[in-house]
Amino acid sequence: MQSELDNDGFHFTHRHEDAGRVLQPSQMQMRSSMKVTPIKEKDAEKRGRKASKETRQLQLIEATIDSLAKRGYSETTMADVADGAGLSRGIVNFHFESKEKLLIATLQYMSEEYSVHWRNALAKGGDDPARQLASVVASDFDRAICNKRKLAAWCAFWGEAKSRPTYQALCGARDEAYQNVIIDICRKLKADGDYSFDATATALGLSAMLEGLWLRLMMGTEDVTRESAHFAACDYLASVFPKHFSREALPAKKTA
Known part of the structure; x- marks a missing residue:
């Protein structure tokens, strides 16, 4: 049994010498025999719109966290979130429809x-x-x-x-x-x-x-x-x- 100082601030004893690694997310690999097809402009536009949608939603979620921290649950409104995100109230309604869905x-x-x-x-x-x-x-x-x-x-x-x-x-x-x-x-x-x-x-x-x-x-x-x-x-x-x-x-x- 050995004693060791850990990075998390502990001095502890253990019976296992090997510590596992953090697994990195697997990446898709394309076979060399696969034919690479150019992305069509329409596909690129769809991806762009999807990225923009996800970015907007994350922006609104972060603004919601800010409002919850500042005002609490009951006092948080869709207008507060829109103002906090620097977006129009219509954008909030478009992405989440209601306060409940946003929360x-x-x-x-x-x-x-x-x-x-x-x-x-x-x-x-x-x-x-x-x-x-x-x-x-x-x-x-x-x-x-x-x-x-x-x-x-x-x-x-x-x-x-x-x-x-x-x-x-x-x-x-x-x-x-x-x-x-x-x-x-x-x-x-x-x-x-x-x-x-x-x-x-x-x-x-x-x-x-x-x-x-x-x-x-x-x-x-x-x-x-x-x-x-x-x-x-x-x-x-x-x-x-x-x-x-x-x-x-x-x-x-x-x-x-």
Whole structure:
């Protein structure tokens, strides 16, 4: 068993020497025998219109996130989004038809972004469950995901989820997938370290703590920063998995 300082700020022991690589998206390769046909102007125009449509939709979704962070769910209007994006209100109606459809598209975008983010972090951990958990936890405090703008937008949706089954259905499957991965990691660490905790309960506690830290960051309470929140999460891991994580090299604890 060796001890090693990880890039995520942990000093942990592990029994696996090889860490897997992050798989890059596969690229389609054309066989040399295939005949290359020039793209027709009409096809090029269609692609251009599609790209323009996707660009406009993303622009409006980003403006919706801004409005949710600034005004909250109920006060956000199609007009606010149009003004924020610097586009006409007719453009918003053309792409999304209604506020509800715009908000659903925004939630889908944020949910997919978060899912891709933590799955990439998981892949960076290779086959070592301790590395996997360290990487996934650290990813929750990455500036790309963890910033006041997006945290406020998430909180706006959380406040509406109970009364809107569509939101619950949209995020439920992804939340379940995430939780199952954390439970599986906890089970592997339990077996490897001969711990006595309940893996499901431990995974639930970890997820609840991470969500609570997000909430504190959004509210700006107790001078909590991304760094100090990450430090707290690391300290929790060292407490629960002492044979895999150590406090000797916890990430820097910074306050506002």
